[in-house]
Amino acid sequence: MKSNSYILLPLLFLVSILTFSCKEDNRFEKEQELKLTQHNDSVYEFLTKNWNLRIPETTPELDQILQEWKPWQELAQEVRLKPVSSIGAFQKRSVRLAELISSLTYQEYPAELNLPDIKTRVSLLQTALNNLNMFLEVEPIDIKKLDHDIKYVNRAFRLLTAQMEENIRKANIPQEEGEAEMLEAIDNERRANPTTENVTE
Secondary structure, eight states: OHHHHHHHHHHHHHHHHHHHHHHHHHHHHHHHHHHHHHHHHHHHHHHHHHOOOOOOOOOHHHHHHHHTOHHHHHHHHHHHOOOOSOHHHHHHHHHHHHHHHHHHTTSOOOGGGOSHHHHHHHHHHHHHHHHHHHHHHSSSOOHHHHHHHHHHHHHHHHHHHHHHHHHHHHHTSOOOTTHHHHHHHHHHHHHHSOOSTTTOO
16 A cells, blocks of 8 residues: 555646646636737727828829829729728738739839839838738737838838829920930939939938
8 A cells, every 4th residue: 555655646746736837838828818819909909090001192194194004093992991800901901002012013104104213112112011011910010110111101102102293293394405315314324323312212
């Protein structure tokens, strides 16, 4: 009997330790799940209040050009739709926006907008949308980074449409004799010696 007791007591002690350890692990997991749920609730509340992606209004002349540019219209339509149901809905929307801007870069641009400075601004917008998409997929989602990225996307839209407006305005200014050749030479020089100053405004 004594020999059995010597065997049973350590076993019971080991079982009790394992049981206690499992309970502690379960409690820790539940606490972490609760924290993540509470954080996700905060993220959803933030997105609901601050998901305000928008494309600035444009002049009638530019608007007419953009209306006929199908890839842009698809992107604009997606921007106007605001997710409402869950964080997953916002994630799906950001994925879709990233896909559309990526597709747009491979599409034919309207002649008035088929210019290097416009494409540079489009690339900036693409980076902004990709960043937004990336940070929405990381858990736990960083609300501060989300706030920055949403504002960055809107800024990229403003810079792009402002560049479009400027190019349209310049195209409507009558050129003096020889000016077209001079501007072409300047553009060629810029392409031969690219800088980042136009990207970091």
